[in-house]
Amino acid sequence: MKLPSPRGPLSRAVTEVLSSPVGGEVGDLAPLTRRALEHSVDLLADDDVQLTLYVMYELFYRGFEGVDDDWEWSPDLLAARRLIELALEQHLSDRVAVPEGVAPARAAVAEALFALTAPTPGPSVARYVAKRATLEQVRELLVQRSVYQLKEADPHTWAIPRLVGRPKAALVEIQADEYGGGDPERMHCELFARTMRGAALDAEYGAYIEQIPAVTLAGVNVMSLFGLHRRWRGATAGHLAAFEMTSSLPNRLYGDGFRRHGFGQDTTEYFDEHVEADAVHEQIAGRDLAGALVQQEPELLHDVLFGAATCLYLDEVVGEHLLSAWGAGVSSLRTA
Amino acid sequence: MTTDDRPSDRRPVRTPSIVACPDGPILVRGDVTLVDDSGRAIPRRRSTVALCRCGASAIKPYCDGTHKAIGFTAP
Ligand code: FES
Ligand SMILES: [Fe+2]
Ligand SMILES: [Fe+2]
Numbered sequence: 001m002k003l004p005s006p007r008g009p010l011s012r013a014v015t016e017v018l019s020s021p022v023g024g025e026v027g028d029l030a031p032l033t034r035r036a037l038e039h040s041v042d043l044l045a046d047d048d049v050q051l052t053l054y055v056m057y058e059l060f061y062r063g064f065e066g067v068d069d070d071w072e073w074s075p076d077l078l079a080a081r082r083l084i085e086l087a088l089e090q091h092l093s094d095r096v097a098v099p100e101g102v103a104p105a106r107a108a109v110a111e112a113l114f115a116l117t118a119p120t121p122g123p124s125v126a127r128y129v130a131k132r133a134t135l136e137q138v139r140e141l142l143v144q145r146s147v148y149q150l151k152e153a154d155p156h157t158w159a160i161p162r163l164v165g166r167p168k169a170a171l172v173e174i175q176a177d178e179y180g181g182g183d184p185e186r187m188h189c190e191l192f193a194r195t196m197r198g199a200a201l202d203a204e205y206g207a208y209i210e211q212i213p214a215v216t217l218a219g220v221n222v223m224s225l226f227g228l229h230r231r232w233r234g235a236t237a238g239h240l241a242a243f244e245m246t247s248s249l250p251n252r253l254y255g256d257g258f259r260r261h262g263f264g265q266d267t268t269e270y271f272d273e274h275v276e277a278d279a280v281h282e283q284i285a286g287r288d289l290a291g292a293l294v295q296q297e298p299e300l301l302h303d304v305l306f307g308a309a310t311c312l313y314l315d316e317v318v319g320e321h322l323l324s325a326w327g328a329g330v331s332s333l334r335t336a
Numbered sequence: 337m338t339t340d341d342r343p344s345d346r347r348p349v350r351t352p353s354i355v356a357c358p359d360g361p362i363l364v365r366g367d368v369t370l371v372d373d374s375g376r377a378i379p380r381r382r383s384t385v386a387l388c389r390c391g392a393s394a395i396k397p398y399c400d401g402t403h404k405a406i407g408f409t410a411p
Binding site: 249278280 | 357358360382394399
């Protein structure tokens with residue numbers, strides 16, 4: 001993908017650094033980063049900070065056209081990234097409510113995760129999409145989701161080498177299915193690309209980055225934060241469990257929304273696949289991944305629950321953003 | 337590797353196992369053929385499948401998570 005346009009002083013400085021060859025003078029990004037964080041009113045909605053973090057993380061996935069791959073492990077960039085990560089971790093731990101009184105045992109953790117993610121009545125993006133979203137809005141949903149879904153499963157895959165035994169096998173079992181069981185045509189990111197093309201959208205990785213708002217970037221950034229740090233392996237497991245547990249039923253509704261607009265099975269296949277697949281994945285993720293991990297490493301109990309609760313919190317923040325924009329009859333995307 | 341080992345040939349090789357999930361579906365792994373009432377094989381797209389145990393799934397015989405919405409408790 002192309003290096004995104006800056007959205008403020010910090011992302012300007014970082015994209016300028018990345019446009020230069022590795023080995024040159026970087027300058028100290030820390031003071032600029034501190035200033036950006038101090039001035040931030042709402043970190044999750046801060047375009048400059050979230051885009052900067054997104055760009056820093058993307059170096060670890062697919063990189064950018066014309067950007068030296070060696071920037072990935074630049075100590076200067078990593079030092080600045082650390083400051084943003086600390087602020088983000090603080091922001092989340094101040095706001096995310098973690099369930100208490102859960103025993104550090106496999107069944108208890110699975111039960112707590114299913115309770116935390118239990119379906120709730122009331123307004124949701126999925127219900128809105130099923131019943132009311134316009135054609136423009138359902139296409140917009142795909143654009144919003146494309147930031148993650150075109151690299152679906154990748155952030156959680158980072159945790160595989162950090163686990164052992166049953167939780168590791170469980171994560172591999174889920175991820176193998178996410179990657180189509182080894183069939184490139186069945187990889188979930190590829191199914192999503194087909195859905196995008198079915199809706200006459202550009203399925204090229206990063207094609208819509210300029211239009212993606214900070215809150216959406218924040219959701220993906222948190223997955224990368226958890227995935228790239230071994231110390232957050234518990235949160236990755238919890239995040240994945242919550243993600244899978246809140247997928248089957250909403251995906252049925254997303255599919256309904258697209259069918260309502262006359263899209264055929266080739267376009268809705270991504271959603272149909274997730275109705276079935278995630279009913280499997282949630283069972284494995286709850287018990288054999290998250291539950292068994294806590295059984296194995298009881299000190300990870302809090303992180304597992306925090307990861308799950310964070311997934312739900314971000315889902316809510318992004319959901320509110322989408323529904324309030326659509327409710328007001330405006331686009332949820334950025335107009336650059 | 338023979339020509340039968342195409343990735344699209346999803347025939348499972350693992351030893352069969354069946355797990356009844358508490359208040360949820362039945363997970364089936366391994367070399368098991370699912371057949372309908374008249375003995376016809378039911379398409380199986382993944383190596384681990386979840387069979388509906390609550391009766392409310394819209395994609396039977398597979399689970400679609402509806403058991404959670406109806407508050408199913410397994411006997
Ligand atoms: S057991 Fe899951 S829908 Fe019936
Ligand atoms: Fe998936
Ligand atoms: Fe999944």
